[in-house]
Structure formats: C-alpha cells, structure tokens
Amino acid sequence: MLQNFLLNILLTLVWVALTGELNYTNFGFGFTVGFLLLWFLNRRRTSNHDYFLRVPKIFAFMFNFLYDMIRANIEVTIDVITPNYNMKPGIVKYEMDAKSDFEITMLANMIALTPGTVVIDISKDKRYMFIHAMYLKDIEGFKRNLKDRTEKKLLEIIR
Amino acid sequence: MTDILIMILSTLGALFILVASVGIYKMPDFYSRLSVTIKAATLGIGAILIASALFFAEFSVTTKTISIIFFLFLTAPVAGYLIGKVAYVNGTKLWKHSIIDEMKDDPDSFCTQVKEKEEEVLPKSESKK
Secondary structure: OHHHHHHHHHHHHHHHHHHOOOOHHHHHHHHHHHHHHHHHHOOOOOOOOHHHHHHHHHHHHHHHHHHHHHHHHHHHHHHHHOOOOOOEOEEEEEEOOOOOHHHHHHHHHHHHHOOOEEEEEEOOOOOEEEEEEOEOOOHHHHHHHHHHHHHHHHHHHHO | OHHHHHHHHHHHHHHHHHHHHHHHHHOOOHHHHHHHHHHHHHHHHHHHHHHHHHHHOOHHHHHHHHHHHHHHHHHHHHHHHHHHHHHHHOOOOOOOOOOEEOOOOOOOOHHHHHHHHHHHHHHHHHHHO
16 A cells, blocks of 8 residues: 555656656646556556555545535525525534544544534544534434545545 | 636635625524634635636745645634634524534533533632632
8 A cells, every 4th residue: 555655656756857847737647657557567466456446536535525515615605695594503413433533633624624514522532523514404314424425435545 | 728717716716705704794603603604714715726826837836825725724624623612612502593402411522521520610619718
C-alpha cells in the first residue's frame, strides 16, 4: 500500500523532471501515467493489489461527497430565500463505527461540511455522536443514510 | 472558456456568502444559524479562491490557494463543533418547533456530565460561605 504510493510519487517526479513543465496539469498527468504503469506491472500479483483498488474509491468518494454537499446546499438555500420554514431541526444520537481518533475526526469533518448538519458532542467512550440536523424527515432514514453513504465509504478508504 | 469558468465560480462564491449572511438574519435559533453560516462561508470562500487561482494561472498562486482551502476545510468544522458544544453547555435553547432532542439528559453526553459536576460543586461552595 504505502510502497506503491511512494513509487507512484517517485514516478510522478521523474515524469515532471523529464518533461520540465512545473504546473499542476503536468503533475496530474504524470500521476495518472505512473498509476497505470504500476497497475500494469502488478496485475499478476494478488498480494500487492490493495492500492489500485483504493485510489479509484477515493475519487468516487470525493465526487459523491461533492454531489451530497451541493444538494444539501440547495436545500438550505431554498429555506433561506423563501419566507416560510420547511425545516424540522433536532438533535440525533448516532452510533459510530469509527474507532480511532483520526477516523472520528475525519467523520466529524465530513458531517460538519455538509450543510444543515453540525456535530455538537461526542460521548466520552467515543461510541456516540450527537448531531444537530436541520432536515429530519424521518430519523431512522437519516441515520441509515449517514451510515451507508458517508461512514462506510469513508472507513473503506481510511482503514 | 476559462473566462466563463471564472465568472461562474466567483458568482457562485458571492451568492453562497450572501445566502449565509441572509441566513444569519432569517434562521430562528442558534444552531441552525451556526450550520448555515459555517458551510456557506467555507464553500463561498473556496469557490472565490479557485476562481482567483484560475485567473492568475501561476504556480505560486495556485499552491497558496490549495493550501488555504485545505486549512480552511480542516479548521472551520472544528471551530463550529466547539462553538456548538459551548452553546449547548451554556443552555442555549433549541427552536420551539424542533422535533427531537436525544441529547437532553443522556448519560453519555459531555454536557450532562458538566451539569452534574456543577450541581455537585455548587452546594459545597455555598456551605463554605
């Protein structure tokens, strides 16, 4: 995992040094070329295959998160602009699967960056998270959505 | 092409910040104000910074932009979390139409622990007087 990542970075730097253009497009292109090259070289081995599954997952998660963020933002914007309220706020107790401090921090950041939800408190034994959400149409559905769409994918990437 | 992208991004950023500032006035209680402000401001500043990076198209400007966005996205949620927590400990009330409050009197939450501690401390200090 880490070995493949460092090799990929090294190949990117070699590509940038050989082409001699110091800009982000070239970095991105070099990274892609290095990634495909490493993938091609490692395709027979099964033990070292973790990295090549993880990188597409990271990009998929980023796009998914961006889509969620924009959708929630539109919801909040409509509520701010129109004169009446159609929100149902409340504080929800949510049981986390994330265990270590780093995982909890990343999860809390993801939740806080989605408009309409704020993490207010984390219990002392690090099992529960108290979330203030603005649009609680059904509570169980909200929790299930959070678990399936955000937390599972995040933990797949980090762990 | 880049011109159109810059226009779209800077307009979107300005609109996000405008919505956030209208939201401070319009939202009924503290927590929804908090959640409207932090996110919309973060997204708005992010969009404006990306537009400026596209406008200048220099390596140094782009590097600075990316690091600013990174630290903004890292620090703003932590600040929001702490502000919300302090508000709840101080007893800021939820909106009157709120449907649920699972945190009230929950033994796991930090806020009820703080309240219990205060109740323990207060009678002692009165007895000292």
